Amino acid sequence: MSYDTQEPVAEFVTRLVSSVANKDRETGMHLLRIGAYAARLAAELGWSKEQCEMLRLAAPLHDVGKVATPDAILLKEGPLTDDEFAVMRQHPKYGHEVLSMSDYPVMAMAARIALNHHERWNGGGYPRGLAGNEIPIEASITTLVDVYDALRSKRPYKAAMTHEQAMQVILEGDGRTDPQHFRPDVLDAFKRAGQAMDHIFEAMRD
Numbered sequence: 001m002s003y004d005t006q007e008p009v010a011e012f013v014t015r016l017v018s019s020v021a022n023k024d025r026e027t028g029m030h031l032l033r034i035g036a037y038a039a040r041l042a043a044e045l046g047w048s049k050e051q052c053e054m055l056r057l058a059a060p061l062h063d064v065g066k067v068a069t070p071d072a073i074l075l076k077e078g079p080l081t082d083d084e085f086a087v088m089r090q091h092p093k094y095g096h097e098v099l100s101m102s103d104y105p106v107m108a109m110a111a112r113i114a115l116n117h118h119e120r121w122n123g124g125g126y127p128r129g130l131a132g133n134e135i136p137i138e139a140s141i142t143t144l145v146d147v148y149d150a151l152r153s154k155r156p157y158k159a160a161m162t163h164e165q166a167m168q169v170i171l172e173g174d175g176r177t178d179p180q181h182f183r184p185d186v187l188d189a190f191k192r193a194g195q196a197m198d199h200i201f202e203a204m205r206d
Contacts, residue, residue, distance in 0.1 A: 029206045030149060031060040036200045037145035038138075044189040044196075045141075058110035059142045062117045065095025077156070089126050092118055112136045117143050122180040140183035144170070144190055145197070147177060152201050163198040167191075 039056035047055070066074055069091050073084045080088060095114030099107050116130065116139035123131030151166035161169070169177050171191065179187060190197070 029204055030153065033149055033200060033204045034062070034142065034145055035060045036204060037148065037197055038141050040196050040200065041141050041145060041186065041189055041193055044193045045185065054106045054109055055138055055141065057106050058113055058138065061099060061110040062113050062142050062146065063091065063095065064098055065091035065093065065114055068094040092127050109138055113139045113142050117146065120181040121183050137183065137186070140186050144182050144186055148197060167194055
């Protein structure tokens with residue numbers, strides 16, 4: 001992407017990220033961290049500087065489809081019913097629809113991420129139950145760093161984990177998270193870049 005198009009796209013992405021943060025409980029810093037983690041992990045995988053910058057802009061938009069999810073479901077304190085969860089599971093498709101309206105390459109990448117960030121390497125995800133290389137790598141990167149940041153972050157229903165605790169859950173599993181959820185080469189790169197992930201979290205705390 002050339003410099004003259006990158007700046008307005010970055011501004012547009014920032015506005016979209018703000019709309020997602022205002023709709024959901026996620027903080028703006030969480031979404032910015034997702035972009036920073038994803039770009040660093042892509043660099044570890046050997047992506048070009050331009051590709052890493054595209055991912056830094058695109059990854060924070062992974063949950064933009066939640067703007068179409070009713071507040072009664074999105075902000076519910078307790079567990080969702082089966083019907084409510086079925087509604088929640090539609091947000092990847094909504095996000096893809098919204099982001100696909102743009103012709104910019106970074107928005108096309110964001111659309112792929114939005115649609116596929118809940119897919120799992122072992123085929124256990126949604127909305128399409130994709131597995132392995134059927135899942136775009138940019139979505140696989142975003143999935144992993146989103147899990148890492150969620151583990152590191154305090155929520156009303158859970159305490160924050162240390163970097164070491166979060167790494168252990170991702171690499172060994174905990175009953176809910178399983179290493180088989182993640183693309184193997186992305187997981188290997190994440191191991192190598194572990195300290196960089198911790199530094200990003202500490203530098204961009206809420």
